[in-house]
Amino acid sequence: MTTAPITAAPPSVAGQVITLHGETELIARAGHLFEAKTEFICAAVDTSIWSMSITRDHALRRLATHRAAGVAVYKLYNPAAVAEPADLAHLARVAEFGAQVRICPSKLPHEAIIIDGRVAILAGPTVAGERDFSVVSVPGVVEGVRSLFMTTWQAATDLAEYLPASRPQVDEQGLTILRLLSAGQKDETAARQLGFSVRTYRRRVAELMDALGASSRFQAGVRARELGLRI
Amino acid sequence: MTTAPITAAPPSVAGQVITLHGETELIARAGHLFEAKTEFICAAVDTSIWSMSITRDHALRRLATHRAAGVAVYKLYNPAAVAEPADLAHLARVAEFGAQVRICPSKLPHEAIIIDGRVAILAGPTVAGERDFSVVSVPGVVEGVRSLFMTTWQAATDLAEYLPASRPQVDEQGLTILRLLSAGQKDETAARQLGFSVRTYRRRVAELMDALGASSRFQAGVRARELGLRI
DNA sequence: ACCCGGATGGCAACAAGCTGCCAGCCCCGC
DNA sequence: GCGGGGCTGGCAGCTTGTTGCCATCCGGGT
Structure with missing residues (x-):
């Protein structure tokens, strides 16, 4: 060689x-x-x-x-x-x-x-x-x-x-929700897919919005991608 | 040396x-x-x-x-x-x-x-x-x-x-709108800021959603960031 | 066994967004 | 000068999303 x-x-x-x-x-x-x-x-x-x-x-x-x-x-x-x-x-x-x-x-x-x-x-x-x-x-x-x-x-x-101090803590379920959101799914469809009510799903999304510091879903999408979350 | x-x-x-x-x-x-x-x-x-x-x-x-x-x-x-x-x-x-x-x-x-x-x-x-x-x-x-x-x-x-075939063409106004969306602004506020009606603003947002291939605003936010658009 | 707290889900009021329709305006070509 | 096309904006109906309230259930602690 x-x-x-x-x-x-x-x-x-x-x-x-x-x-x-x-x-x-x-x-x-x-x-x-x-x-x-x-x-x-x-x-x-x-x-x-x-x-x-x-x-x-x-x-x-x-x-x-x-x-x-x-x-x-x-x-x-x-x-x-x-x-x-x-x-x-x-x-x-x-x-x-x-x-x-x-x-x-x-x-x-x-x-x-x-x-x-x-x-x-x-x-x-x-x-x-x-x-x-x-x-x-x-x-x-x-x-x-x-x-x-x-x-x-x-x-x-x-x-x-x-x-951790600068990065939102998102658990596995949160990542799954972010993936469904990222896929463009409506709340009703995504909630059904995950096996809980649309109210609970919307509660979770609201928590994720808080964690991401976002005031709109578009902003949340940008933030999620910026943080390199596995979605 | x-x-x-x-x-x-x-x-x-x-x-x-x-x-x-x-x-x-x-x-x-x-x-x-x-x-x-x-x-x-x-x-x-x-x-x-x-x-x-x-x-x-x-x-x-x-x-x-x-x-x-x-x-x-x-x-x-x-x-x-x-x-x-x-x-x-x-x-x-x-x-x-x-x-x-x-x-x-x-x-x-x-x-x-x-x-x-x-x-x-x-x-x-x-x-x-x-x-x-x-x-x-x-x-x-x-x-x-x-x-x-x-x-x-x-x-x-x-x-x-x-x-170009795989990348959405977003003009300067489109980027401005994406920035306002990324900042979490509501349609009424953003439209006023840009100096046109909320109907026109929403028309523009709809066009951007098409260009990004997104069916929800969250998805559009993820896509915009993924494409590295200057927002 | 009982009580309490937390979570879920249903309902509803409201907000935000989506899109069709139509009138009016402006600009360009004839 | 006129006509037509494209764009804007207002309105409205509808969809989707946001959040509060309350009843119910379940699990854990006493």
């Missing part, structure tokens, strides 16, 4: 790509690279990776150190990272400690770290409990990787949108 | 990173790499880059060749790529010729190409009319770059959503 060779001698090689096996080797051999001076970017699959050998409190303290040193920290997570209340609470604290946290609209299969725009560490898939890490410092490659990351970052949703 | 060195000797170097200067050199030295066998991925700033030395017809013929050969082609463009009708028309043809085309929700600053998951070509910024290209074939790096690309791809919008 080799790529066709580049013709003639390479004009320049501005750094090497190092492949390291396992997180222990990564930290031992390239751990010092994690000391960011200006910017620390991390695209993570979940909240435990990259901190599995240190406690969450330690991670938070490092964040505080970064903030004190003026290092901009960007952390991008998979949607699964906010599925559990404990993980969501942790991410809220990560944000409180100065990191910018966003949740990716789609699944990020592999992780990446970019430090000071100078080095990128790209994780491979997990094989036999370990992953290979590619450490690259070629400016063009690092910038290309950072460019793709920033594109994803722009499209991601700020963590604040996931915090 | 150098990165702190990796401690000890590198355990493995699975390929080099080659930096090429300018598109002419890129094509001359690494042009053969563009011959994809299974997959061709391209994240482009606009429709002209990567084809500035060949005509659009030539590009379309190459796409047909790719399709005939069973090569999956993914093309991701900036939002600006669909701003002009001529560009949009060209992209429609690109899609007709077999490429999957999506539009990124945010601005992609630099371009990237990934061929067969084996080599990545990352473009740098334009300086004095030329760009440097980093050609990398280290599996870990290529996979990491592809991973980030696919995350952005998942979040992008299919080109079909931008084609």
Whole structure:
């Protein structure tokens, strides 16, 4: 499995790509690279990776150190990272400690770290409990990787949108009602479909309107979609 | 401006990173790499880059060749790529010729190409009319770059959503009405604000409902937001 | 066993929205 | 100058939605 060779001698090689096996080797051999001076970017699959050998409190303290040193920290997570209340609470604290946290609209299969725009560490898939890490410092490659990351970052949703205080609590039945409304169904039809009276259905819709902070059904529809509710 | 060195000797170097200067050199030295066998991925700033030395017809013929050969082609463009009708028309043809085309929700600053998951070509910024290209074939790096690309791809919008046939035409007045509806305003109030009668306002709302394909106002609100109308 | 609170459902008054009909106005073409 | 078409606005009948009120039921606690 080799790529066709580049013709003639390479004009320049501005750094090497190092492949390291396992997180222990990564930290031992390239751990010092994690000391960011200006910017620390991390695209993570979940909240435990990259901190599995240190406690969450330690991670938070490092964040505080970064903030004190003026290092901009960007952390991008998979949607699964906010599925559990404990993980969501942790991410809220990560944000409180100065990191910018966003949740990716789609699944990020592999992780990446970019430090000071100078080095990128790209994780491979997990094989036999370990992953290979590619450490690259070629400016063009690092910038290309950072460019793709920033594109994803722009499209991601700020963590604040996931915090309970800013987001209406809609239970499963509420989502079902929103789906029926979104499908254009009349109250009588939808109520029959759900197996309760139109009065109760209308009571529920009124509750949803309150939760969404809407004063008309059109506004409620816009709000429901804006909040990315699963309708 | 150098990165702190990796401690000890590198355990493995699975390929080099080659930096090429300018598109002419890129094509001359690494042009053969563009011959994809299974997959061709391209994240482009606009429709002209990567084809500035060949005509659009030539590009379309190459796409047909790719399709005939069973090569999956993914093309991701900036939002600006669909701003002009001529560009949009060209992209429609690109899609007709077999490429999957999506539009990124945010601005992609630099371009990237990934061929067969084996080599990545990352473009740098334009300086004095030329760009440097980093050609990398280290599996870990290529996979990491592809991973980030696919995350952005998942979040992008299919080109079909931008084609006029599938997208309701809403004029400026229509958008204003949608904004008032989105603000929760009653018909009488909104009509007065716009300076015409409530009958006319309701006539307009009915037309918008038709355009959005909605049978209720809630549904219309959801659709308006889904289409990303500026409301 | 009893009581109370919460939820449901039916009814009704009212509000908001939907749409047809028709008169009047304006503009354009002949 | 006239006629016709398109648009607007008023009115009205109807539909859909909003919300209050009250009777009934059910479950939980004492």
